[in-house]
Amino acid sequence: MANDLNRITYVEDEPDIREVAQIALETLGGFTLDICVNGMEAVEKAPSFEPDLILLDVMMPGMDGIETFQKLRSNPKLAKTPIIFMTAKAHTEELERYSALGCAGVISKPFDPMTLSDKIRGIWDHQH
Amino acid sequence: MSVGQQLQAILERHCASLPDEITSVSTKFAEAILTPAHFGDRAREVTEIVHRINGSSGSLGFRTLSSAADKFENALNDSLAAGACPDEAEIRRLRSLFSEMQKLSQQTQPTDSHLYGIDLSQVG
Numbered sequence: 001m002a003n004d005l006n007r008i009t010y011v012e013d014e015p016d017i018r019e020v021a022q023i024a025l026e027t028l029g030g031f032t033l034d035i036c037v038n039g040m041e042a043v044e045k046a047p048s049f050e051p052d053l054i055l056l057d058v059m060m061p062g063m064d065g066i067e068t069f070q071k072l073r074s075n076p077k078l079a080k081t082p083i084i085f086m087t088a089k090a091h092t093e094e095l096e097r098y099s100a101l102g103c104a105g106v107i108s109k110p111f112d113p114m115t116l117s118d119k120i121r122g123i124w125d126h127q128h
Numbered sequence: 129m130s131v132g133q134q135l136q137a138i139l140e141r142h143c144a145s146l147p148d149e150i151t152s153v154s155t156k157f158a159e160a161i162l163t164p165a166h167f168g169d170r171a172r173e174v175t176e177i178v179h180r181i182n183g184s185s186g187s188l189g190f191r192t193l194s195s196a197a198d199k200f201e202n203a204l205n206d207s208l209a210a211g212a213c214p215d216e217a218e219i220r221r222l223r224s225l226f227s228e229m230q231k232l233s234q235q236t237q238p239t240d241s242h243l244y245g246i247d248l249s250q251v252g
Contacts, residue, residue, distance in 0.1 A: 017183060
């Protein structure tokens, strides 16, 4: 079905967080992941992976999550792909900024690996 | 290696990495408060490391350490936002928050995480 959530591009620079999220999303969530260690890699790989959704860390060295979001969005293949930000800065001001950019949702960091997949599905379901 | 064992290995590796992270924070924090002219640059470096400890510790289930790192990170950000080297009272507060984070990092064990030993085959 077109509205199934299966393929996720996950962008995170911190190895420990990346690994625990990978376990959570693949094992608990049953998602197929394409993992990117920075924004540049996501911009390069996501168009060919064709994810149903992109999970994007905001605070990354080099190209941060906001710039990565904008570059992903500028690719016609990804122009409508829902993007969820993951951030420790989930205060009102930042949330308004992310919302204005057009993200599908925001997940606060630190996150609980046991509930991460459910949160993503909740945002996905809200979108569809 | 089972998923549970993979998770356990991540937790153990994270705890093993903490002493080096804390040493790095300690060194840069000392430089920040001892050289007021460079406070901003050094404090930003400290904040980046503390932010990393906060995020990774929290997501790996070390909530007490993450909470202490979060308080220290917020205080550092407040000082940076003020735009000048902090006064003595503020430095005392920063030192105290760092000491608390340092103490907790030394006490943190893999078994402290709620993810340690979890049987993922029984979840979901």
